[in-house]
Amino acid sequence: MKVDQKEMIDEFGDNLKLDYDLKKKNWFNIGGKTKAFYKADNLKELIKFLKKIKNEEKIFILGAGSNTLISDTKFEGVVIKLSHNFNNISMHSEKIIVAGSAVTDKSLSEYAMENSLGGFEFLSCIPGTVGGGIRMNAGCFQREFKDILISIQAINKLGQINTIPAKEINFKYRNSGLSEDLIFLSASFKGYKKDKNLIINEMRSLKEKKEQTQPTKIKTSGSTFKNPVDQTDKKVWQLIKESVPLKQSFGDASISEKHCNFFVNKGNAKFEDMKKLIDFVSESVLKKTGIKLETEIKILEN
Numbered sequence: 374m375k376v377d378q379k380e381m382i383d384e385f386g387d388n389l390k391l392d393y394d395l396k397k398k399n400w401f402n403i404g405g406k407t408k409a410f411y412k413a414d415n416l417k418e419l420i421k422f423l424k425k426i427k428n429e430e431k432i433f434i435l436g437a438g439s440n441t442l443i444s445d446t447k448f449e450g451v452v453i454k455l456s457h458n459f460n461n462i463s464m465h466s467e468k469i470i471v472a473g474s475a476v477t478d479k480s481l482s483e484y485a486m487e488n489s490l491g492g493f494e495f496l497s498c499i500p501g502t503v504g505g506g507i508r509m510n511a512g513c514f515q516r517e518f519k520d521i522l523i524s525i526q527a528i529n530k531l532g533q534i535n536t537i538p539a540k541e542i543n544f545k546y547r548n549s550g551l552s553e554d555l556i557f558l559s560a561s562f563k564g565y566k567k568d569k570n571l572i573i574n575e576m577r578s579l580k581e582k583k584e585q586t587q588p589t590k591i592k593t594s595g596s597t598f599k600n601p602v603d604q605t606d607k608k609v610w611q612l613i614k615e616s617v618p619l620k621q622s623f624g625d626a627s628i629s630e631k632h633c634n635f636f637v638n639k640g641n642a643k644f645e646d647m648k649k650l651i652d653f654v655s656e657s658v659l660k661k662t663g664i665k666l667e668t669e670i671k672i673l674e675n
Contacts, residue, residue, distance in 0.1 A: 374409055374451070375429045381409075385422060388412045395443050395452065395673075398435060400500075401638050402592050403647060404443025404673070407433075407452040415458045416528075416558065423532040426451065432530065433673055434556055436502035437477065440509070440595050442651075444674035445644040452673075455504070459558065464488060468564055469523065474504030474557040478511070481562070486576065491567030492521050494575045498583045500595060504557040509669070510544045514579055519544035523561040530554045547599045547669055588631045592638035597651060598666040605664060610634045613654055616661035623649040648672075 374381060374391075381389055393410035396402060409430075413419035431450030435441065459475035462484050470490065472481050478496040481503060485493035495516035499506060506518045507525060522539040529535075529552075543550040598609045605612070613619075613633045621628065622639075624646035629635035636650055655666045 374426070376426055381425065384425070385411065385418070388414060388418070389422075392447075393452070395435075395448070398454075399438030399441045399443055400592065400594050401442055401642070401647065403445070403638060403642055403644050405445040405447055405644075407448040407450065409451045411451055411453050412456055413453060413459070414456050416534075419453075419455075419528065419556070420532040420534075422453075423528070423530060428530045431675075432554075432556075434504065436475070436505040437500065439500040440505060440670050442594060442647055442670050442672045443644065444672075446675065448673060449675050453556070455556075461559075465561060468566065470562045470564070471559060472503050472562065473559045474502060474507070476503045477501070478503065478506055482576065485564055486569060486572045489567060489569045489572070490564035491572055492516075492564040493562070494572060494579060497576045498579050503560055507557055507560060508549055508551070509547050509671075510549050511547070514582070517544070517546075521562045521564060523563050525551075525560045526558045527551075527555040528558055529556075534558070546602050586632055588629045588635050588637065591629075592642075593629065593635050594670050596634050596669045597636050598634055598655070599669045601664050601666060605662075609666065612658050612662055612664060612666070616658045617654050621650070621653060623647075623653070626650045628654070644674075 388411060390410045392406050394406050395404040411422055433450060433452050435452050435454045455475045459473040462472045462476050465471045470485060478499040478501055482493045482496035495514050498513050499511050501511060510518050512518060524539055525537045527535060527537060600609045610633050619628050619633055625639040625642035626646035627637050627639055629637050636647060658664055658666055
């Protein structure tokens with residue numbers, strides 16, 4: 374680290390680890406080490422840490438790791454993970470929920486259900502956290518984060534906190550357009566009163582649809598590519614199916630038999646294996662259809 378390492382370890386103790394292995398911190402189970410890994414206990418400590426490193430380090434915020442591919446080469450920066458103290462959730466009023474950015478999307482949907490609040494059902498099918506969901510405007514079944522968001526509380530690399538109303542955010546498909554320098558702390562969401570049994574039934578129906586079409590309980594990171602909404606009416610899985618030999622694999626990196634936009638680590642895939650598969654599929658689709666795909670998963674490399 375560019376700041377004094379001993380001084381940092383003395384100040385932040387076990388919450389700061391150097392040369393930390395990230396392989397077990399993501400759903401692909403792929404990746405090498407990071408120069409530093411900081412687990413922020415609370416907002417006060419996070420502010421202190423950010424002010425200490427003085428915006429002189431590359432920072433990557435790691436949520437659930439459900440949508441992240443990490444390089445095997447050491448990341449020359451700081452990976453920050455928010456602790457369970459950013460996992461709080463509460464009712465602000467009859468129709469408004471406030472959730473910390475470390476709250477899982479599934480937990481938020483279940484909390485809304487318990488409080489008879491509709492509009493959050495789709496979140497039960499997204500395997501990530503509130504922070505990551507906002508960052509990429511995550512969604513499924515024709516609903517996205519932007520549809521329920523009121524505002525975000527965020528902190529920048531200098532440790533300054535501000536609140537951003539949703540109406541000031543230029544949300545697009547799988548993109549919030551917000552600065553990568555922002556670390557999301559919490560968000561407010563609005564739903565509508567709905568019978569709890571109807572909510573439960575809808576969540577069950579969405580879960581069944583998802584399980585019929587998407588792989589579960591394996592080493593995958595969800596949708597690899599975004600749907601090219603501005604270029605064609607076809608879904609990305611259709612373009613892949615038309616353009617790529619689906620048995621293609623590199624090492625243990627392969628295409629899911631259940632959904633060809635989901636890539637799988639069958640055992641000991643390396644970062645290069647998965648990157649080769651991503652590049653191969655992207656190039657094959659471009660060659661066959663003329664459409665340039667954009668990755669939906671976040672790739673952490675120097």
